[in-house]
Amino acid sequence: MSGIDCGVKSCECCTIDFVPRIAAQRFCSPRCRSSLGLNRRKSLRGSLGLCLGCGINEPAPRLNRRKRANCSECISKALARVVVGRVLPSKTPERAREYHLRHRYGMTVEQWDALFATQGGVCAVCRSIDPRHVHGWATDHDHLTGRIRGILCQPCNVTLGRLGDSLAAVTERAAGFAKYLAGRATS
Secondary structure, X not given: OOOOOOOOEEOOOOOOEEOOOOOOOOOOOHHHHHHHHHHHHHHOOOOOEEOOOOOOEEOOOEEOOOOOEEOHHHHHHHHXXXXXXXXXXXXXXXXXXXXXXXXXXXXXXXXXXXXXXXXXXXXXXXXXXXXXXOOOOEEEEOOOOOXXXXXXXXXXXXXXXXXXXXXHHHHHHHHHHHHHHHHHHHO
């Protein structure tokens, strides 16, 4: 291994030399990392505090929600990373619908709209034009295969779910309702 820099570092807690797994690793073990964290927290009780982000002493370190002290520069860098570093989920209903359809059913909004248009813009079971629910129409799918069967109003979707997605249970329940309603009509 001559001529190759193996990247040996000295642990910031116990000063033992070690080979880091990643470039930013500062401690030889989790034990050293946690013990130094405890020492740093104890030093925060004085008038000067040690920033846990960059290690500088600052007259009045700020405490975040996890009771860890960071200097104002480290806090502003962390906030910048949150805003710039990741895409914040959009709060618009359109984006939420796109995400839901893509991740739950593997379809796009355009595919969903096309399916609903082939049904004539009504519930596939009762032919109602009203979804009868605050969140709108329900996308019915086979729980075993994941295949989309149609777009239903909420009462039809709940009824189908309670019947266990079984054709035999649906016909048996329909016959029972027919018999019940016929008996009530005669009395």
